[in-house]
Amino acid sequence: MDGKRPGPGPRNAITDVPGLRVGQAQDLAVRSGVTVILPDERSVCAVDVRGGAPGTRETDALAPENLVDAVDAVVLSGGSVYGLAAADGVVAWLGARGRGYGLVAGIPPSPVVPGAILFDMANGGDKAWGEAPPYRELGRAAVAAAGLDIAQGTVGAGCGAMAGALKGGIGSASVVTDDGFTVGAIVAVNSWGSVIAPGPGGRGRTFWASPFELDGEFGGLGSAGLLAGPDQWGAAKRPDEPRNTTIACVATDAILTPAQARRLAIMAQDGLARAIRPVHAPFDGDVVFALATGRRPLGEAADFVLARLGALAADTLARAVARAVFEARPWPQASIPCWRDLPA
Numbered sequence: 001m002d003g004k005r006p007g008p009g010p011r012n013a014i015t016d017v018p019g020l021r022v023g024q025a026q027d028l029a030v031r032s033g034v035t036v037i038l039p040d041e042r043s044v045c046a047v048d049v050r051g052g053a054p055g056t057r058e059t060d061a062l063a064p065e066n067l068v069d070a071v072d073a074v075v076l077s078g079g080s081v082y083g084l085a086a087a088d089g090v091v092a093w094l095g096a097r098g099r100g101y102g103l104v105a106g107i108p109p110s111p112v113v114p115g116a117i118l119f120d121m122a123n124g125g126d127k128a129w130g131e132a133p134p135y136r137e138l139g140r141a142a143v144a145a146a147g148l149d150i151a152q153g154t155v156g157a158g159c160g161a162m163a164g165a166l167k168g169g170i171g172s173a174s175v176v177t178d179d180g181f182t183v184g185a186i187v188a189v190n191s192w193g194s195v196i197a198p199g200p201g202g203r204g205r206t207f208w209a210s211p212f213e214l215d216g217e218f219g220g221l222g223s224a225g226l227l228a229g230p231d232q233w234g235a236a237k238r239p240d241e242p243r244n245t246t247i248a249c250v251a252t253d254a255i256l257t258p259a260q261a262r263r264l265a266i267m268a269q270d271g272l273a274r275a276i277r278p279v280h281a282p283f284d285g286d287v288v289f290a291l292a293t294g295r296r297p298l299g300e301a302a303d304f305v306l307a308r309l310g311a312l313a314a315d316t317l318a319r320a321v322a323r324a325v326f327e328a329r330p331w332p333q334a335s336i337p338c339w340r341d342l343p344a
Contacts, residue, residue: 008214009174014184015148016174017251019293022186023146024156024170025138031125031331034086034138035156035170035188037249037291038146042070042101044056044292046261047114048139048269051245051280051286053215057084058114058141059287064258068112072099074289075115075139076157076188076247082133083117086176089139103326104330116287118190118245120160124334150186153327161190167338171324172314173217179207179328183297183309187248189324192284193243194234194275194337196325196339197314199225203296204234209318217319218326233277246272248320250313256292267310271317279281288317292306 009016019040026033047059063066072094077083078123091111094100121127142156151171157168161168168191174184189195197204206225207218213240228234237244250268268288280286290313298305330336 009176009182012046012149012174012217013150013172014174014186014251016176016222017182017293018253019052020251021146022150023142023144024151025141025145026106026155026159027134028332029126029137030134031123032120034135034142035076035186036139036142037088037140037186038143038145039099039291039293042072042213043294044159044256044258044261045067045071045074045114046258046290048265048288050269051284052282054285054287055081055084055117056115056287057087060110061112062114064262069258071114072111073143073175074115074249074291075136077115077117077248078120078157078160079133079135080119080121081136084115085133086135086139087113087115088137089145092301093140093143093154095260097139114193114289118157118161118188118247118285118342119243120190123160123162125160152323154329155332157188158324161188163189163191164194164237164299165337166325167328167330167336169324169328171320171322171327173319173323175312175316181309182241182253183250183312183316184246185250185313185320187246187320187324189246189321190244191276191279192237192244192281194236195276195277195321196234197226197228198234199227203343205339207322208277208324212274212315212318214319218322239256242283242285246276247287248319249289249291250307251291251293252297253293255294255297261290263306263337264310264313268313268317271314272321274314275318275321286314
């Protein structure tokens with residue numbers, strides 16, 4: 001331990017994890033978009049799927065017993081099934097630059113790009129794309145724009161998202177431990193459940209994630225407003241709006257095996273449970289990826305360190321969920337409830 005107090009990294013974003021960049025693209029007319037998490041080098045990746053209605057790509061390849069031991073990017077996209085094509089654009093961009101999994105000399109490499117999608121089809125955007133959905137080009141534009149700074153709120157895969165009855169979006173957060181490990185998270189929040197507690201009289205605005213807030217990053221209200229009885233969820237969607245999904249990626253600079261990364265993803269899912277109520281419903285498609293950029297060994301107490309990193313990943317993901325909704329804004333010329341418009 002070097003004596004430093006644990007806290008957010010300099011950007012308070014997943015790009016504080018050394019070796020990661022993020023790119024985003026959106027179409028405000030369509031009210032949808034794409035977010036790409038891009039490692040500088042192929043990185044160990046795992047996934048945990050908890051929602052009852054997931055939409056994914058290449059997730060079976062990530063099982064520890066299978067051949068793939070690293071990925072070239074992770075894609076989060078709006079667009080429901082159409083959004084799975086976003087990874088095609090990312091694959092093409094990476095392959096053109098010689099990045100990917102290669103077995104035979106002289107044959108183009110095969111980029112490994114897992115992804116997950118959320119349902120933002122009923123938000124009033126222009127979805128009349130016929131045989132030319134925009135997601136392949138949005139994916140290519142997002143990966144080409146990858147950098148260290150991350151816009152949050154109504155951007156990328158969170159552009160068209162709704163978090164319960166409030167505008168959802170993209171959120172990110174990070175933490176650096178006192179012994180130098182970095183953990184980050186990025187999430188597209190399109191949940192059926194509420195991210196805020198109902199509070200006294202049902203007029204709450206306190207985030208469920210408030211106990212984990214650092215440095216006032218989503219309003220600094222504290223947790224005094226956390227109050228709910230049985231079947232009181234806060235600003236959740238109506239029962240007739242059952243198409244949802246929260247998709248996320250957590251990351252660390254630790255050196256992890258595929259099995260250890262899988263444990264990190266499993267533990268990180270608890271961050272969604274800390275920040276959204278209810279979550280993992282039959283009509284949610286909740287998915288969490290975990291990336292390890294492999295810069296720092298776990299050391300002799302590997303299992304203990306992994307447990308710490310998993311707990312931190314859950315806390316950091318919960319913070320990212322709240323930041324997504326805190327930063328969300330309406331679409332242009334749209335009237336949509338946002339967290340910052342709630343009465344104090």
